[in-house]
Amino acid sequence: MALFGSDKKTKTVRKVRPTVVRTQNVAKEIFNIAKSYDIKPELLDFNILDIQTYTRIKKDKEESEWEEVTPEALRELNNEESFLNPDFQIKQTYEVEIFSKRLDEDELCKNFKTAVGANATKCKVYLSIAAGSSVDYFPRFEDSFLDLINKKKIRAGILVHIFDEMLPDVVSKISARVRVAQHLEFLQNETHLIAEGIEPTPTTNDALILYFEKNKELDENERIDYASRGFIQSVKKDELLIEYIKPKPGKPGRNCRGEYIKPAEPVVKHEPTFKVDSTIRVVEDAKSIKYIANENGYIAFENDTYVIKNEVDVGEVSFKTTGSIKSGVDSDVEMSVKETDAIKDAVGTGMTVEVSKIKIEGNVGSNAKVIAKEATVNGQTHKTAVIKADNLEINVHKGKAYGKNIRVTRLEHGEIDGEQVKVAQALGGIIRGREIDIEICTSHVKAIATKRIEIQKLQGSENIFTIDPLLQKEAKESLDENQQKIEKLELQLKELREELKKQMHSLKEATPAFIEIKKRLLHYKKNGVKMPASFVKKYKQFQVMQENVKNLKSEVSMAQDALNLLTTKTSSFQENIFDARVINRDRWIGYNEIRFKLVDPPMELVYKPMEGSSEQVFGLVEVDEGEYAIRPINEEEIE
Incomplete structure (x- = not known):
């Protein structure tokens, strides 16, 4: 086998002996x-x-x-007991x-792009075949393929015939594919394990994880909330x-x-020096010590506890x-905010407070x-x-309030949205x-x-008192959804009725002929005569028409x-x-005005x-069928 290298000075080609x-x-x-021939090692x-x-x-020491190991003894040598002995050397x-190398590469390597590589520990060795190889x-x-792999292993410093029990099988399967195809092209990258030593188990250093310090991961386009600094860390039972x-020592290996x-010695520098009280329980096992909340609240660190x-x-x-x-x-x-100075804010500009009770x-x-679930504001709220x-009390309200049971001492052009609402004095607002x-x-x-508005003392004008069954957003959305279903069903019903009308007309026109065919078929059957195929076909066609009409009537019904049910629901x-x-x-x-909003028919009475x-x-009151009016009602009529 011969390959020629060129001399840079003389431009002559020199053969490596x-x-x-x-x-x-x-x-x-x-x-x-x-180096001695002044050529590249790749040649x-x-x-x-x-x-x-x-x-x-x-x-x-x-x-x-x-001592040389014979090929036969290598099989006995391949065991963990020997290889995990730190004094054993091989x-x-x-x-x-x-x-x-020859200038014209041998036929195996010409377009067969292979490489041998290993993981970081060199305990796993892989054969890679590049996509596009043939x-x-x-x-x-x-034999040539196995020899190629072994040479690549030797170049990489990987032992041959050690840890590579799977190699013959890998070589055999790939060779079989080549033999069957005669010309094999690799459309994708392939990776095959060809040697596996004893992977060491990593050493575990000790660590202290404070799960309660929740670091919120931001979305890609989300801005950091610098106002939220985790003054208290809430926890759940x-x-x-x-x-x-x-800490846990690792296990040795051999590559x-x-x-x-x-394995490295474990590093110990986070051993717990703190204590916990009865609100936190301690669960210990071989791997870790866990500190678990016994109740809801927020976690605090006081006196090393x-x-x-x-x-x-x-x-x-x-x-x-x-x-x-x-x-x-x-x-x-439960939080208490003590600031009472009228010219200062107890809850400052742009702040958010979310607790159970405040x-x-x-x-x-x-x-x-x-x-919160329960909130009391003894000062005033900004607009x-x-x-x-759920349960809310406000002294002077100018902003927006939402809840179930709301009590406001003085409403000054603010907004209140609740279920049971009581206002001592309303000076404008919604x-x-x-x-x-x-x-x-x-x-x-x-x-x-939606049910009742009651005023004890009326001291002004330009007020509007409205009864609206669709006041709640959920009710309005439900009505809109119901109306959409009604419109869809009305259209579907119209199409079904038109189709039914058309099918019934066709059935009516075909009935006389059907009666005649039926008579003839009965006659043929009575006399043992074979019935003509055309008569049987027409008879079956008429039966299909009857079945279609029956199904359409069922669909219309x-x-x-369904439409009646939805209409009742609207009412x-x-x-x-x-x-x-x-x-x-x-x-x-x-x-002043009193208003009632009807749903069906949709109208507003003033x-x-x-x-x-x-x-x-x-x-x-309904003064006549479909006609409504707002009227004074006797006191005894109030439920």
Whole structure:
């Protein structure tokens, strides 16, 4: 075999003389020979003449003599007991013939792009075949392929015939594919495990994980909320708060180069020095120590002890002090904000507070948001502030309030959206609820309810009191969805009826002929005469028409029933509107309006009480079929 290298100075081609060497490092020998000929190492190849394997046991820092292992003994050697002995050593010596590659590459390697690589520990060795490679079958292909792999392993310093029990099977399967195809092309990259040593188990260093310090991962386009700094860390019952991972020594291994891999000693620097009280339980096993919450609340660290608390007192909630506080409405955290200065905000501009229960002694600032199950604001709310709580009490309200049971001492052009709403004094604003009670109503108040609006004292005008069955957003959405279904069903019903009409007309026209055919068929049958195929076909066609009409009638009936149900449901949205009342316990003064909104038919009725009128209770009545009016109602008619 011959390959020629060019001399850079003389531009002549010089042949590398075949050289036989014994070495433990074939790659180094190839490099040295290439350097002596002033050519690239890639231009050289080699044949394997012999492989010798040697082992020894190192005792008491004294190295014993290397002993050769016969090929037969290699099989017995391949066991973990020997390889995991740190004093066991193994090496291989290779007798090879190094020579120049031919200018025209041999037929195996010409388009067969292969490589041998290993993982980081060198415990797993892989054969990679590049996509686009191709190879032609020839006699002794399997032997040449195995020889190619072994040479690549030797170049990479990987032991041969050690840890590679799977290699013959890999070579055999690929060779079989080539033999069957004769010309095999690899359309995708392929990777095959060809050697596997003993992978070491990594050492585990100790670690302390504080799970309660929840670092929220931001979405790609989400901005960082610098106002939320985690003043308190809320926790839930049975939540894992802290975990101490115990150190664990790793297990040794030996890679495919024969090297013993000693595991590192575990690093210990996070052992717990803190204590916990009864609000946190400790669960320990062989791997870790877990600290688990026994109750809801927030976690605090006091006197080297972690505890779960439920109550927190702060002077104010602001960007400078606490930042936003978001423990959640189900956290059982109760907060008290003490700031009472009228010219300061207890909850500052842009702050968000989310707890189970909160009592705010002072004011809620602009663009602030308070969310809780129970909330009390003894100061006033800014017009851009939002308060949400099932049970809510506000002294002076100018912002937006949402809840179930809401009590406001003075409403000053703010908005209230609840179920049971009570306002001591309304000086303008919008009130929505199932039932609304206003002790003193001045001017420019819009009150919208589904069942009742009651005013004790009316001291102003330009007020609008509305009964609207679709006040709740869910009811409006449900009605819209119901209406869409009605429109769809009405269209479907129209199409079905038109098709039924057409099919019944065709059936009617075909009936006389069908009767005649039926008579003839009965005659044929009675006399034992074979019935003509054309008569049988027409008879069956008529039967199909009858079945179609029957099915269409069934579909029409089902669609009509569904439409009736939806129409009844639409009417149910306002079924209680006749029980709804607007009540004014005082005389009517100035200009005011009472409105009732009907769903079916969709219309709004307006009634303007006469100034000075003492009529107190108003409701909706049906004066004639399909005609409605707002009328004064007797007191005893109120449920």
